[in-house]
Amino acid sequence: MENNSIYILAIESSCDDTSAAVLCNKTRLSNVVATQKIHEEYGGVVPELASRAHQQNIVPVVHQALAKANIDKKELSAIAFTRGPGLMGSLLVGTSFAKSLAMGLNIPLIEVNHMQAHILAHFIEEENNKTPTFPFLAMTISGGHTQIVLVKDYFKMDILGQTLDDAVGEAFDKSAKILGLPYPGGPLIDKYAQSGNPKAFPFPRPKVDDLNFSFSGLKTSILYFIQKQTKENPNFIEENRDDICASIQYTIVDILMTKLKKAVKKTGVKRIAIGGGVSANSGIRKALENAEKDLGWTTYIPKFEYCTDNAAMIGIVGYLKYKEEKFTDQSVTAKARYVINT
Template sequence: MENETIYILAIESSCDDTAAAVLINQKVISNVVATQKIHEQYGGVVPELASRAHQQNIVPVVHQALAKANIDKKQLSAIAFTRGPGLMGSLLVGTSFAKSLALGLSIPLIEVNHMQAHILAHFIEDDDISKMPEFPFLAMTISGGHTQIVLVKDYFDMEILGESLDDAVGEAFDKSAKILGLRYPGGPLIDKYANEGNPLKFKFPKPKVDGLNFSFSGLKTSILYFTQKAVKENPDFVNENLNDICASIQYTIISILMDKLNKAVKQTGIKKIAIGGGVSANSGIRKALKDAEKTKGWSTFIPKFEYCTDNAAMIGIVGHLKYKQGHFSDQNITAQPRYRLSE
């Protein structure tokens, strides 16, 4: 198996993006994502609509991934798919499709933990990526549904050191944006306006949480009360101060993340930091990590934008690594919406 060329078709359907990718060994040959625009009008992901859209998208997305890679399905070594965590209806579509295709082609089926995939995306071989993290390293996974600091000892030996006790960091960004009247998804808009604002203009409280855990619900509430009070005094307050408000919110959230990372580095003595998850596309977080390289002597690993948000390439790299170890799933496997990293 050492010199075998491994062809993996990967499927990701944990939330509202239907994605498929083809990997040959550790290289991504195609990476196709169909984004569901329908949720914008509801200000958040509607699970029922998401699962219906996955049903419509999955066949064309898989077809496109194979066609772009110029790979015939008969060449495939295995099918990798997201088992969880995520929305049950969305996961069911990807799981059912992957099981059926693997059965039809008589090839192995490989289940993947979505959060593990965000971390292992750093092991995709890419012309633009000069270095991969060496074990052990610290991973901070920051997304719409999760905020975790993980000690990564090996590909499949990971320990959660801290996580959010309530809202994830992506929720904090999106809900803050909603308070300001920005459309969904609001996180990228806060990042955009923050680049033009003064991050020290408005001060928001940082929650006091023990250890390496996070809490963002109190911050969200303080932003809500601050905005309501200011708008009562001046109805145009948000429009007149949008850049500064966004910059101040972003500054506070990044400070919370960096404080905990600093604590994790001191606690473990590990200065290799890798980030993953949709929020790692945020320019402020990327800059804070790059600054830490200079001021604290950290080695930081930041994925390409297309491997930050939900995508199938990251599912494929886990599929490749599991294939090499012979970690296959049977046809009785089911989707698991609550799927701990350590399971």
């Protein structure tokens, strides 16, 4: 092993995906994700079942990540893990495992904020990957989070706005549930929206101050709208599915883009990086492409595997913290609520 090669084993277990990755400096050598299928029958993530599945998955996933990277655990420089935010039971599994392994190997332990990792995933070195320069605006949109963050440096970030209730991914999934679509329904809304008219059904935009978001009112208005229409016509969803999905997607994307435009105006920063599972949505990608053309923005979207929850994004933060010797001691505990820069 060369002296300048830093090998980080990273562990991510904040929600319902168990993931382990190995990075050599900024390069990903492996990124293994075990997705939990059990939640589909419940129409959403069940925390108790998630933590049990993590316990079953973590050893094989870590083993696979080391094997794929062709690295012996004795070669590891440090272990990085998600401390929070997330589901407490899920976080405890990853935290306990990382602490034990770091202690056993007598190597440093590095705690990572899940939200910071979504933002810094842009710095994983990949072919044809353009990385943003500081400062830039990051919009993290996922099943559990919606945030706009001003990123001044790897570890200097200011939250400009965030959701006051539900996250954008949850708004997509719950809307899909109202339409009788299986979980996770967000990607299905995106799929059906391609063939629909986005202006067919106007939904109200929530009035929220400054750069914060709210999606609970929108979900309620979609629910009441569908209930009213199906009362008059029991086949309403079936007959109008594509138009309903297109209208929901158009409304959500419009809410996100309106706030993002406000953030650009407020900060003067035109470099926009997005992350989180919802950044895979074709509507948001199209809107960002248009903003590049019409507003002179430069937009950064990571590879799809780095948008959803994965350990490679934990690994890149681990590497950057390792360089600055930002280590954690064995007294560390998982944190369900964990704000960036705390």
